[in-house]
Amino acid sequence: MSRPKPMSGFPEFLPAERMVELHALRILSSTFELHGFASIETRAVEPMDQLARKGEIDKEIYVVRRLHAAEGDTDELGLHFDLTVPFARYVLEHAGHLVFPFRRYQVQKVWRGERPQEGRYREFLQADIDIVGQGTLADHHDVEIPLVALDAFEKLHVDLGIPPVVLHVNNRKLSEGFYRGLGIEDTAAVLQRVDKYDKIGPDAVAELLVTELGLETGQAAKCVALAGIATTDESFVDRVRELGVEHALLDQGLEALAAVVRVAERQVPGRMLADLKIARGLDYYTGTVYETVLQGAEKMGSVASGGRYDALASDGKNTFPGVGYSFGVTRLLAPILGRGELTASRSVPTCVLVAVDNEESREVALRTADRLRRRGIPTEVAPKADKFGKQIRYADRRGIPYVWFGAGENDEVKDIRSGEQVGADADAWTPPAEDLFPRTVRGPLG
């Protein structure tokens, strides 16, 4: 096999990059668990008829079949393209064994057969949280979900140095009610155009609304004016009222969004923005919607998003409303790792390399290593009884901070960064906490 080439759209990390990803995943999982979310995983494949239900996304599905499928083997399967469709199926399939409201998190790869381009992947990692009720789900979960998300992002900022975020929130009822109050019927078509606001600007959106949807200039102007409203407090309500549009659904949406912003303003000041242009294009949310942008990296677009579904799933008898949020882990990390802005303090977990005097004494080194490991210290034994200088270079090339010398008596340990070498007992010596495991550090370009 000649040297293989990378496959476009399928990012893979080197060991030091993977350590940063693992660090981020530990932060996400532990935050989700602190908030009472239980982990589940679903299979990678779903029946094609279930995957293809979701409108325009069907062209991006990867179809899966057995190489030697039997005649009449009609099971059409596809790789899941998000974690929401499989979760909805999981809830229906296992409803009898779950207790509702059910809080779950799910960290898995998803696949989309897209044309690869900057920031688009064919395989990428998502980390989702959802709260789903049976029959009903209280409104206050719509503020709980972004509070969990902001807790996680705050830790990613403090521990990893990911930029802080602003979570943008809107409510579909607000937009839809506003459009209906203007006498517009096809509100979804308006939402799709408003979704381009950041890309093409307000004037171009207004023009699309007139030319493509046949709106009057005055209607289009009001839609664009609504989209331009963004406040960190409840003052957006007055600004919407000033536009003079009235509809019962608009009132519902205003009230619901105000309730979310009011709590967030007190709990996490400055982190949430009522942003009335957030539309979440083709996703079929029915109430609150979320998008999240990194401060200083707004051009990347939303790195995490979600919203409320009136019916995440339904089996005819029971309806399961839900509210959820999805972290685009690959979308967030791959560019940062690709630019080398973050890396690990070493490329191996190993904290101590036990040197080997000669091959006959390798078993002594094995036992020393085991004594260190039993106390939680990641340890390797040198692969070859080379000259000590060469064994130290083995450690140095991997960033292993300590090399251990001795045959279980009169042992010494050397910090190869400072050169300091001290007597040590494998049952007692402990490295400084910051050396025990690899840390995430700013890369050379950071």
Added chain:
Amino acid sequence: MSRPKPMSGFPEFLPAERMVELHALRILSSTFELHGFASIETRAVEPMDQLARKGEIDKEIYVVRRLHAAEGDTDELGLHFDLTVPFARYVLEHAGHLVFPFRRYQVQKVWRGERPQEGRYREFLQADIDIVGQGTLADHHDVEIPLVALDAFEKLHVDLGIPPVVLHVNNRKLSEGFYRGLGIEDTAAVLQRVDKYDKIGPDAVAELLVTELGLETGQAAKCVALAGIATTDESFVDRVRELGVEHALLDQGLEALAAVVRVAERQVPGRMLADLKIARGLDYYTGTVYETVLQGAEKMGSVASGGRYDALASDGKNTFPGVGYSFGVTRLLAPILGRGELTASRSVPTCVLVAVDNEESREVALRTADRLRRRGIPTEVAPKADKFGKQIRYADRRGIPYVWFGAGENDEVKDIRSGEQVGADADAWTPPAEDLFPRTVRGPLG
């Protein structure tokens, strides 16, 4: 959507079962890291021509294509069926950025389009460790790998209650040299028949060797006699010698296997067995081979296996020999979880449920919950300001041990198992360590 049916061969776990799996995965990953293995992940797909190289396995591959693949889009992809083929490709692709010997672990799903049957899955989780060298790789790694594996299994036994294991080891050179010493040319064909020893017994294997391969009765008897040798120490060498077969490759194999068993006997007495019938059928190992059986569950067959490759990968210029081992995580856990022998002490991570007096005071409860979480205590806020009896039932149904009452002053916490209720400060109260996170416990049928 009506209630979906489980898909045969694609096991999915309920939240409490998933917690046991996560516990097992934490044990495996932390053990691998203690031994200096770095984590990597590879993409789920590989080019079909690479996957199909591995002989007879090709009929089990799942082919992947875009639903709306463009004309002339000839990229044939398949889901990986193990983690060795993708790892070999990863080593070649990234060799310039890796340091050798390279030690990696990899925990990912793999897919095989098999006919589902007891203990066979179409999607299952593997946890692999490999050490790979550039050009050469020292022999002592052949004993290091099973020592890491036995360290992990010992922790799975102590922490989770998985039965203890015996790791069976053989060497391909030993068998092949022995067969060549008997004048047999097609040694691979003999290995394939010997691989059935446990299933069909020695007499049936001897018959296959005679009828299918045309061996003389005496040759067949010696092959079966070799396969019957199993010792926990080096005494297997004498027993092989007694069979009176000679070949240089046999000598190499005997020496190599004796070296592995000698170290293991001293380091982990009673845990390793030189078992000369271990063949690893169609896998193309070239030296040491491993299989692992649970004591008392020998019928399950090997739950973890591996071996040495002279050339894990080669790009024409460089050859990369390796030795590795693969834990069949799903194969090990799914039957145990399916029988309910292990489960989690609760179905949610939550340790404390903060009760809500009335919806107006929900924000106070949110702040109490945050104070507990800031000290690492998994906490939920009750979803509804029901009567306290109902809120306690919410906790009880999920196995949440503590319910918190109060509005930030004169707070009290109740252990709902004992009924004991005491005054508590959200900035100071700490639950007993065994209540903090869900634990793995014997199930009702265990």
